[in-house]
Amino acid sequence: MEKKRKIKVLVCKPGLDGHDRGAKVIARALRDAGMEVIYTGLHQTPDDIVNTIIQEDPDAILLSILSGAHNALCPAIMEKLKAKKINDVLVSVGGIIPEEDKKFLKELGLDGFYGPGTELKTIVEFVKNNLKR
């Protein structure tokens, strides 16, 4: 039972948009792949998210952002993580992210971008293969 370490993932929904169908579907897919998944609900501030990361100590976080506010939210979250010296958590984003923004976000340390229509299998595999610890 304890032989294989469990992967723990946080699925977050920062920002103001109120659509969390997608986030919930992803959370369930990760659970069905054998992971322990925390879903934190809507409207999380970057502070809320970083505090949750500190307390829950997940291996990966998935930010679901449909509001187009990724260019504001992602840097805020990454800066706070950096300030707390948290560098062993995989951070990725689901939502509609234009190509030109991806480069900017990648430089911030985010990785893995899932637009609408991404297969759930792809997301599960990405998480499994890109953990930082």
Add this chain to the structure above:
Amino acid sequence: MQYSDLINKLIQKETRAAARLITLVENDINAAEQVINSIYKYTGNAYILGITGAPGTGKSTFISTLIKNFLEKGKKIGIICVDPTSPITGGALLGDRIRMKQYFSLDNVFIRSMANRGQLGGLARATEDAIKILDVYGCDLIIVETVGVGQSEVDIFKSAHTVIVLLVPGLGDAIQAIKAGIMEITDIFVINKMDLGGADKKVAEIIQMLELKMNYKYESQENSEIYAKIEQWTPEIVKVNSITGENFNILLDMINKHEKFLKNTGIISNYLKNRIKSETMQILKHKLTKKVEDLLYSNKNIENYIDKVMEKSLDPYSMANLIIEMLGIEKKRDF
């Protein structure tokens, strides 16, 4: 010591160290042993509240309102929420935290979600260790939400000072609770969702059940282990609304009264002894199971025994006795 850095930071109340140590004890039982060995002497300051009840009775919402009330009293609070692991996929959806989101950014609230990883009894194997870590982290109060599957979630009784059981109007959950042995471990019954109506009927139902239980207790006094804690305590009953916070002042008084009761009657030391006993038992079960498994898969004699059982010249009980003997021999060699 391998973890001394983290442990020092924990003693200095660093949040990340607490979180990382909980991850460690969850994932690695050998690490858990080392960690607890180093921090045990610092534990024993937190008051532990156990919350149990069927799924959807409002445990997480109830805890959220409890947090608010205890924060007003200036407490530092740790919360551990246990959810079930799917036996098929091994995965788990941990959704309790979502009900407590107004407290995510507070320094004196630490919320941790935990999958039970197949352990029966309503807690995870590591819950007890996580409680100790949060205790050393400086939490005055630790609230544990058990797995709500409505089965025998009685293990919380061994870890918590005060056990609160949530019931809701309408459901036949009181009967369920009796069957599962929940009645016997409850210090305070909370009828949640009083706004839905039918709460008073539920209160009457519980009083009736308790009267039955009291008679039962009288007749079976020799079976007293489980009653050691509640012998002189008649469970309190209160109806609340966890969304509005109605009647939480009454509830808080009850918790207070129970804490005083434990301390004033000296039952708390009784309770602590029982707790140490059951915890050690749990650890022994893990260790011995592991030892037996190792033996079963490594010792050549085992195959011979199995053949003998197949031939009916040995039976499984006798084979078990032989294995116990082998374990004894191993032990002498170890020391």
